[in-house]
Amino acid sequence: MTVPQGRRSSTFTRLLRYGFTDPSAAERLLAASELDAVRTDPVLLDALGATADPDLALLGLVRLTEAQPDHTARRELLDTLISAKPLRDRLLGVLGASEALADHLARHPGDWRALVTYEAVDLHPGVAEFERGLAEAHDPVSLRVAYRRCLLSIAARDVCGTTDVSQAAAELADLATATLRAALAMARRAAPADAAQCRLAVIAMGKCGGHELNYVSDVDVIFVGEAVEGADEDKALRAATRLASHLMRICSETTVEGTIWPVDANLRPEGRNGPLVRTLSSHLAYYQRWAKTWEFQALLKARPVAGDAELGADYVAAVAPLVWQAAERENFIDDVQKMRRRVVENIPAGEVDRELKLGPGGLRDVEFAVQLLQLVHGRADASLRSATTLDALAALAAGGYVGRVDATQLDDAYRFLRSLEHRIQLYRLRRTHLLPDDDADLRRIGRSLGMRTEPLTDLARAWKRHTSVVRRLHEKLFYRPLLDAVAQLAPGESRLSTEAARERLVALGYADPGAALRHLEALASGVTRKAAIQRTLLPVLLGWFADSADPDAGLLGFRKVSDALGKTPWYLRLLRDEGAAAENLARVLSAGRFAPDLLLRAPEAVALLGDARGLQPRERAPLEQEVLAAVGRADGAEQAVAAARGVRRRELFRTSAADLIGSYGTEESPAEADVGALVDRVGTAVSDLTAATIAGTLRAVVRAGWGDELPTRFAVIGMGRFGGRELSYGSDADVLFVHEPREGVDDQEAAKAANAVVAEMRRLLQLPSADPPLVIDADLRPEGKSGPLVRTLKSYEAYYRRWSLVWESQALLRADPVAGDADLARAFIDLVDPLRYPAEGLGEDAVREIRRLKARMESERLPRGADPTLHTKLGRGGLSDVEWTVQLLQLQHGWAEPGLRTTRTREALHAACAAELIATEDAAILDEAWVLATRVRNAVMLVRGRAGDTFPSDGRELAAVGRYLGYDAGQVGVMLDDYRRITRRARAVMEERFYGA
Known part of the structure; x- marks a missing residue:
């Protein structure tokens, strides 16, 4: 309700x-006679105004005041609030941050006294103090009450800043430990016979094991059981299982006082399908034979917390060697990366930007990076073996595995995110990791974190800043320790240091770690500015190289480029300062041979890699102007053509780099969604570059041999994929040459000149x-091949009129001018249009002849030994099948459908679909197969550096082709199956549409 300005009271x-958002409601609450002291005491109003939500x-x-049993109790509460600042700050701080704890105090109005004491031991209580706080609990209900009373004191210290976020998380873990012990004691009292038969140890995992628990979280545990001396093992394990199950129920079940938290034992061997309790030897047998990488990562936080202390210690001692050998497992890095990707992929799309635990730049990214570095370097350095994230991060920084600035930034970001998580959960004591979208919630959280002026704006800004830091450092820290070690390697250093670096490279997928070490040392050793920048760049570059099919080639290429350009001032600055340049370079260098060869x-x-515009293909007109200008500046034909070929080399690199980056994608430039558009581009x-x-x-050639003008007009007509503007990287340029003698020039002289031009062009190129x-x-x-290389327009006309076969009409569907005399080229196109778009279409004899030629080509031209299901050009459902189907439609209907009069396959197919000459589904099937086959041909050239019409046989090259096509490592079989499936469908359409089957 809005109160008119003139009627507002002084209160x-x-x-x-004081910061109340609803002063009218507050005024009504304060009007009660019991709150006279609050209403009139500025100290109390100040304290209320200092809370997260007054x-x-x-x-x-x-x-709480109303819940007091009598006037005396109410008086005691208010008097103590007024006189004792520690209580005032603690109690009001909790009430302003947690509705759930306010509910608890309303149900248990005497529990506020738990906040009165302010002694040294109260500031940082441990398990023993919490055990004393739970000692009077005799059943699940009273345990919950006692647990909330202890939780109240932790929250009070937290919101008042008496403890920092890491201390609060440790206290929560210690409270969980005390609670598990109390619950186990209850279970033992309830079943003394079971307790007498077995030893049972409770091992904390996850955040509880790491001493970094949330306010509301599952408590992950593993149970280890053994028979007492003289007892039957099977019976003892059954007894231990009953005790463990009872413990879980005590903590997890809902009572009139709510629940404590679920006890989750799903991290045990075999998860939910495995026995709840195993012996120590059974645990070890599983981990040695069956455990996955993530299970060893989880064991990093294993800590005995309840039950048989000796058995718990034995368990941790037994599994520790396995944890610190995990990085030596095959595909270790790949397994961990896949696990992280799966977590992100499973976040609902509408929540990914609010998910502070699992989302990009969230808590899991910090924990993921730190744990991975621990697993790699903790084998040789025991100082890194902390189960607590921030302690481990500090140890990594102290040991030189992580830069101090990076560690400080990551520490700050992690503390902010954990504080944010704590404040969100504390409000209603509900398990959530989502940043709220309600302004009131955000305002309360912002104020609780000390943001009082503009809490919503400041909170959003801090959230964005810290997640950006985490995202940036997450990948960098993943690789940084290797480079710090390698940069310091020198002759005579211990074999251990070299071997540790070598093992890391092997884990990343480098096949020749010795050579990789030499490259890294050459690039990053020394005290020069160049070496310093390289040490900044290389950690991330190594990861991008490792994400390819051939990391060794990527690193070698980078060294060669750096050796060539390292002294130029702009090179390393470009890679350091332009966000996409370094990643683009890494993707290009590690994707195959073609693009790196061009670059080197x-x-x-x-x-070109530093600017998105630098990767945009250039249009034909400005490209041709540049080539002609370069030719004009050169001395002699060979230098001129060398200049033209130099432009071609650069533009091929531009195109291939853009293709690789568009197919692989980078953080700043995700993979292209429309692969058809990428193929067309x-x-x-x-094709434009070739033209x-x-x-x-x-x-x-003309300038060198004849000066300004050739004795005959001369034009080049593109044919095949060149005329269709569908060239791949390894395609030849199919052409026809046409000339027309200038007025007064003898026909033989003109022909001689034209043939000389063709011969010299072919030689120079x-x-x-x-x-x-x-x-x-x-x-x-x-x-x-038996006909003349160059003909006049009249000669072409005479030949096509008298001798032309149907296959030549089909070939002319791709004819398009590419160079030379534009008027002559246009005249040639006018000449052949009636042949390729015959009036009234093709007769039955012509259709039969085309089908016969296609069948003959299929039986005779496929290379011996080639797999017809995987040959991109002549194989089943490949380029030939699609193109001949489309070209038959053009020959039959081009005279009536203008859209079919194009040299481009996909354009013609779409026009045929629009004209209802082919069903939409059939057109889509043919289009998909044509695009895929074209991409495979491009991929083979990019990967191998030479053209090919089928998939490579070499495993690494095949994996690189798969990576280009969007398949993850290990999905080669899926890729080949997909290709066969897509082209099989295309063949079925072709047989129906082309052969009439």
């Missing part, structure tokens, strides 16, 4: 000033060079 105004604190105080021939092209870019290179070469050759293939010309 209302004071309450508003309205909530006042309401809780009113309820001109390392300055690494500059590559095809267009490579520009040919145009530049033509200009260079294939000269041995650091640049990849460009093969010009004119075998699609009339009469094939």
